Amino acid sequence: MNDKNEWHPLSSIYLYLTDRCNLKCRHCWIEPLYYEGREDNNDEFDLKFLKKAIGDAKEIGLNCVKLTGGEPFLRKDIIDIIEYLHAQNIAVDIETNGTLINKEIVEVLEANGVNQVSVSLDSMTAEQHETFRGVKGCYHDAMRGLSLLAESGINTQIIMTLYKENVSEIERLVGFSSQMGVESLKINPVMPTGRGKKFFENKNNVEFDDLIKIDRWIEEELVSKYNVDIHFDIPIGLKSLKCIRTRQLFECNILNIIGILSDGTISLCGIGQTETALNMGNIAVDDIREVWANNPILQKLREDIPRNLEGICGRCIFKFRCRGACRACAYGLTGSLNSPFFVCHEAYEKGLFLESRMIN
Amino acid sequence: MEEYLKNIERLSQKRDCIFREEEDGAFLFDPETGNLKFINNMGVNIYQLCDGRMTIGDITSLVIENYKDISSKQIEDDIKVFLKSLVEMEFLRREETQHE
Numbered sequence: 001m002n003d004k005n006e007w008h009p010l011s012s013i014y015l016y017l018t019d020r021c022n023l024k025c026r027h028c029w030i031e032p033l034y035y036e037g038r039e040d041n042n043d044e045f046d047l048k049f050l051k052k053a054i055g056d057a058k059e060i061g062l063n064c065v066k067l068t069g070g071e072p073f074l075r076k077d078i079i080d081i082i083e084y085l086h087a088q089n090i091a092v093d094i095e096t097n098g099t100l101i102n103k104e105i106v107e108v109l110e111a112n113g114v115n116q117v118s119v120s121l122d123s124m125t126a127e128q129h130e131t132f133r134g135v136k137g138c139y140h141d142a143m144r145g146l147s148l149l150a151e152s153g154i155n156t157q158i159i160m161t162l163y164k165e166n167v168s169e170i171e172r173l174v175g176f177s178s179q180m181g182v183e184s185l186k187i188n189p190v191m192p193t194g195r196g197k198k199f200f201e202n203k204n205n206v207e208f209d210d211l212i213k214i215d216r217w218i219e220e221e222l223v224s225k226y227n228v229d230i231h232f233d234i235p236i237g238l239k240s241l242k243c244i245r246t247r248q249l250f251e252c253n254i255l256n257i258i259g260i261l262s263d264g265t266i267s268l269c270g271i272g273q274t275e276t277a278l279n280m281g282n283i284a285v286d287d288i289r290e291v292w293a294n295n296p297i298l299q300k301l302r303e304d305i306p307r308n309l310e311g312i313c314g315r316c317i318f319k320f321r322c323r324g325a326c327r328a329c330a331y332g333l334t335g336s337l338n339s340p341f342f343v344c345h346e347a348y349e350k351g352l353f354l355e356s357r358m359i360n
Numbered sequence: 361m362e363e364y365l366k367n368i369e370r371l372s373q374k375r376d377c378i379f380r381e382e383e384d385g386a387f388l389f390d391p392e393t394g395n396l397k398f399i400n401n402m403g404v405n406i407y408q409l410c411d412g413r414m415t416i417g418d419i420t421s422l423v424i425e426n427y428k429d430i431s432s433k434q435i436e437d438d439i440k441v442f443l444k445s446l447v448e449m450e451f452l453r454r455e456e457t458q459h460e
Binding site for chain 2: 241244245306317318319320321354356357359
């Protein structure tokens, strides 16, 4: 199904607008520099190079750009970037901690038809959210940003990062999301990459069997009880049958995505920030079409995913849909893009992976 | 319009396809193409009757006998739609029809 000669459109770019952040989140896999101000940063790519890359990428299928970071609203020309993308008919998704969003920004996002804004919120308790995010006052700032977004017509998502201590906050956040009228709540378990490694060293991550129990609880109880779309991000192979049949699932389109880091580096999503071996050029000097067509990392990826996935991912009947969940995480942990995703691997080792979903 | 599948046709299961039962049905997975489909319990029964010997008409008659409260026409149409999707996804293949 997938080989290097098959045409893969470059559908999405993950644009890491800045390597700075005004929060110090304990789990962040990007590990950005802490930065309070909203000033020019000469290390960040110039808009003219981005425009060239976007124009070229449109020729090979680009239709969506996700603006992320660092905190994307620290970047001074973010509005220019959003307006440019809108003018190019590119759908724009934004991931933000919400603290810098104000009325003027919301108006710009609305005027430019932004597709979705995702805001991080990990607890309904200010102290817990701020302990996790590392900066005093960020809870109220995020709440203010969220309220402005929810009141507007913008498709808003809350992203909750899940670790052992905030499991009890899940239902409160689901209830809050429903009450606020946001479109969806995405719950991402902490990953053992970047700063998230410490969560696993200190056993602060949610145990694998508990992840599966939480998934079933959400599907059996919360989905029907609250009026909000809940996405619990564990791989398809571990999901309940009901969920697989009826709901949107965790699928990374790794074969149709590329990352552009804040200095213009072209990378496999954001992982190039820490794993420089996965960097493939720079938009200041390289043609993104050329990189997409000929870069050996991408060619190898197309050959290997999903056919040469290893371990339980290679044996999973969902491998053509799931594609091994997060390949960046797999690489970060093992140095191999083919290695099994750690959640499924651990579930398999503990006998929690259903036999019916495995190829013998 | 000519029917895609005829009652006299026989279908057989593609070898190497993986059939995995779960609580309310089963997954069909083809490791060669990557095709994956979930079929409910009724679908499982019909799929398992596709042994290359029974005709689609035979299978339909069996199902009609067991579901007397549903119209025969409805059952026949639903079975054809279902089998067509499995043929298109290459979980089933058509046997050569012997002309008499």
